Amino acid sequence: MSTKPPSSLTERRKAATQIEIAHAAAELFATQGPHATTAEEIARHAGVALRTFYRYFRSKQDAVSPLLAAGADRWRTLLEAAEPGADLTSALETAAERSLAAPDEAATTALLRTRELLRAAADDPALRAVWYRVNQESEERLVPVVARLADGRLGAIQVRLVAAAAADAIRIALETWAETEAGVTGEGSPAALAIHCLRQLSGGMRTLVATGDSEG
Known part of the structure; x- marks a missing residue:
């Protein structure tokens, strides 16, 4: 799901419905696990018809994809606000630190929910596949953002390498945190690990930027 606001009332309502379904699925996954949860239960918990559920999501595991994508969307939005030509590694770090911070209760809840979903994914291949798909989509959307920030200093292949490495760095940080009992702030937190x-x-990134390349 994109962080850009939907352009019409209908689109905003659709986005709100998707989020309601996603939250319902996450709550049920946390209390009874993905295996014991059905799409019918999620729809009922979200207060929508089953046909509405399948209008937006292909499976019960897919229903939590908006929540899993939210952090990456925030990170990308922050990067999009950076000036072209800025130090790329600093921009990536600053955006990661801000997007994974927990300044309020809502942000803390979102991070803890992500940890619950990643733990559930360890025993659910379908949920794990959704997580990997969300990260792949994040990487693809990051490519033009990195290209703009690089401002001509990187070739096409280098841009893709930076986007892939950065996206995987965030993924690994979150997965590592999910395996621990570390808090949402301080040592061992998602932001610190990222x-x-x-x-x-x-x-390696600074070397790429310094040397440049016309390849690709």
Whole structure:
């Protein structure tokens, strides 16, 4: 799901319905697990008809994709606000730190929900596939953002490499955090782990930007 606001009332209502279904699915997954949850239960919990559920989602696992994509959407939106030509690694780190911060109860709840879903995905291949698909889509949407920020300093292949590495760094940080009992802030938090992962890549990224390449 995109973070850009829907352009019409109908689209806004559709987006709101999708989010309501996503929250219902996440709540049921947390209390009884994906295996014991049916699409019918999710629809009933969200207060919609089953046909409405399938209008928006292909499966019960797919229903939580808007929640899993929300963090990546926030990160990309923050990166889109950065100036072209800015230091790319710094822009990636700053956006990651801000998008994974937990300044209020809503942000904290969202992160904890993500942890619950990632833990559930460990035993549910279909849910894990949704997580991987969300990350792949995030990487693809990140490519033009990185290209704009690079401002001609990187070739097409290099842009794709940076987008792939950055997206995977965030994914690995969240997966690592989900395996622990670390809090949403401080040492071991998603933001701290994301910064650590991105900094492991920063040397290679700076080399790419410094050398440039016409390849691709």
